[in-house]
Amino acid sequence: METEAGLAPVPGVPGVPGVPGVSGVPGTGRPVPEAEPGLVAGWRSGGGELVELLAQVRERVGGVAAFRIGPAPTVLVTDPTAVQHVLARHPERYVKRSHRARLLIGDGVMAATGEAWKRQRRLLQSQFTGTGMRRYEQRITAAARTTAERWDGYARTGETFDVGREMHRFALDAIWRSLTGHPLDDRTERELTAVEAVASAIPTLPADISEAQDAVAADLARIDAVARRAIEAARSGAAGPDGPGLVHVLTDAATERPEYTDRLIRDELVTLLAAGHETTATTLSWLYLLLDRHPAAREQALAAGAEGTPQRRQAIQALVHETLRLYPSAWLLPRHAAEADTLAGHTIEAGTDILVCPYLTHRDPELWPEPEHFDPRRFTAPDGRPAHPGAYFPFGIGPRACLGLQFALRESTVLLEHLLPFHTPAFSSTPAGAKYGITVRPDGPAPATLVPPPGS
Numbered sequence: 001m002e003t004e005a006g007l008a009p010v011p012g013v014p015g016v017p018g019v020p021g022v023s024g025v026p027g028t029g030r031p032v033p034e035a036e037p038g039l040v041a042g043w044r045s046g047g048g049e050l051v052e053l054l055a056q057v058r059e060r061v062g063g064v065a066a067f068r069i070g071p072a073p074t075v076l077v078t079d080p081t082a083v084q085h086v087l088a089r090h091p092e093r094y095v096k097r098s099h100r101a102r103l104l105i106g107d108g109v110m111a112a113t114g115e116a117w118k119r120q121r122r123l124l125q126s127q128f129t130g131t132g133m134r135r136y137e138q139r140i141t142a143a144a145r146t147t148a149e150r151w152d153g154y155a156r157t158g159e160t161f162d163v164g165r166e167m168h169r170f171a172l173d174a175i176w177r178s179l180t181g182h183p184l185d186d187r188t189e190r191e192l193t194a195v196e197a198v199a200s201a202i203p204t205l206p207a208d209i210s211e212a213q214d215a216v217a218a219d220l221a222r223i224d225a226v227a228r229r230a231i232e233a234a235r236s237g238a239a240g241p242d243g244p245g246l247v248h249v250l251t252d253a254a255t256e257r258p259e260y261t262d263r264l265i266r267d268e269l270v271t272l273l274a275a276g277h278e279t280t281a282t283t284l285s286w287l288y289l290l291l292d293r294h295p296a297a298r299e300q301a302l303a304a305g306a307e308g309t310p311q312r313r314q315a316i317q318a319l320v321h322e323t324l325r326l327y328p329s330a331w332l333l334p335r336h337a338a339e340a341d342t343l344a345g346h347t348i349e350a351g352t353d354i355l356v357c358p359y360l361t362h363r364d365p366e367l368w369p370e371p372e373h374f375d376p377r378r379f380t381a382p383d384g385r386p387a388h389p390g391a392y393f394p395f396g397i398g399p400r401a402c403l404g405l406q407f408a409l410r411e412s413t414v415l416l417e418h419l420l421p422f423h424t425p426a427f428s429s430t431p432a433g434a435k436y437g438i439t440v441r442p443d444g445p446a447p448a449t450l451v452p453p454p455g456s
Contacts, residue, residue, distance in 0.1 A: 080390030108271025181240025
């Protein structure tokens with residue numbers, strides 16, 4: 001993906017295939033070291049989060065390590081060179097299978113594979129590169145201004161509000177404007193809470209697809225109704241006040257490409273909705289919780305330069321990147337070995353399940369000194385972060401890196417430019433921990449009031 005003009009690039013974030021790395025020759029390696037069975041048994045009996053097991057496997061065995069939950073071993077990959085090998089250099093060997101969110105997003109680009117994925121990716125790619133992004137700049141800014149006005153009201157009245165809910169509201173507004181050309185209205189906002197509800201439920205749904213669909217049928221019906229209205233409006237030629245949006249790109253494609261049925265357009269629309277607001281909202285929620293514990297980081301960002309300067313924008317982006325280091329958009333990237341390979345000197349048999357874990361790579365003390373400490377200067381100081389592209393990949397790396405990387409960075413930066421100088425949330429309580437589902441989310445609400453910023 002291209003880097004948009006005006007965004008300070010972070011080397012290795014977007015990821016491209018063919019970057020330098022160590023290539024493996026199938027069948028020439030040694031066995032992958034495996035965690036002792038007692039480690040998994042202890043984790044099972046304790047009922048902990050999967051991330052706790054993975055952290056122990058990484059610590060005890062290494063950056064390429066096997067463990068057994070079922071009859072066959074699963075291989076955990078956190079070593080940067082191995083990460084790059086799997087995701088960027090050899091994506092044809094390490095493929096995606098059924099996406100965990102397929103129940104919600106259907107055959108959208110995030111779940112698609114093979115030639116279908118290539119066609120869908122090609123159509124959407126241009127919308128999220130530097131040139132394509134500029135047509136959404138005003139829409140993102142309008143959503144940020146709407147949020148800033150709402151926060152001005154909270155400051156005047158002293159009203160308590162939930163910071164996480166506010167971040168979801170902003171991110172949903174930004175992507176809805178980009179999809180349809182319309183600002184988010186109250187009815188659509190209420191109906192689209194169903195997207196978040198289904199996404200949250202997915203990790204706990206029954207394995208049987210019919211039972212899973214039944215469990216969230218009402219929410220899926222609400223999502224389908226919103227998508228149907230948006231598609232019908234685009235087909236009618238009706239553009240929103242901001243002009244045509246991404247839905248119009250999809251309906252226009254259907255006139256020349258028979259694969260773009262109403263169902264596939266719905267799936268792409270819901271994919272963009274889900275991926276386009278959930279990850280950004282979660283990142284911004286974590287960022288505000290981190291700033292509450294580290295208020296000096298806010299002051300340092302605002303002191304880096306005057307409003308609108310590249311220096312301040314770069315410092316604000318560093319806040320976002322450091323938040324993404326600790327809480328990456330996708331904390332776990334499952335892959336499946338379609339053929340035998342040698343990975344970091346180890347034999348990988350065809351059919352092996354692979355778990356690439358950005359969350360653990362980003363917290364590796366050999367790569368990141370004091371990895372649990374929130375320090376945005378890692379992304380502004382020379383040599384502040386590892387140079388290896390496989391050491392920092394919150395949006396993935398390689399050909400399946402997140403399409404919306406630049407969109408997410410832009411909307412996060414623009415919102416913070418509007419809010420940070422003027423509003424500081426004072427939390428009455430904060431979440432005790434994290435939930436590890438499709439994303440890493442705060443495990444509860446974050447109620448707050450607004451106080452004047454220091455020095456105001």
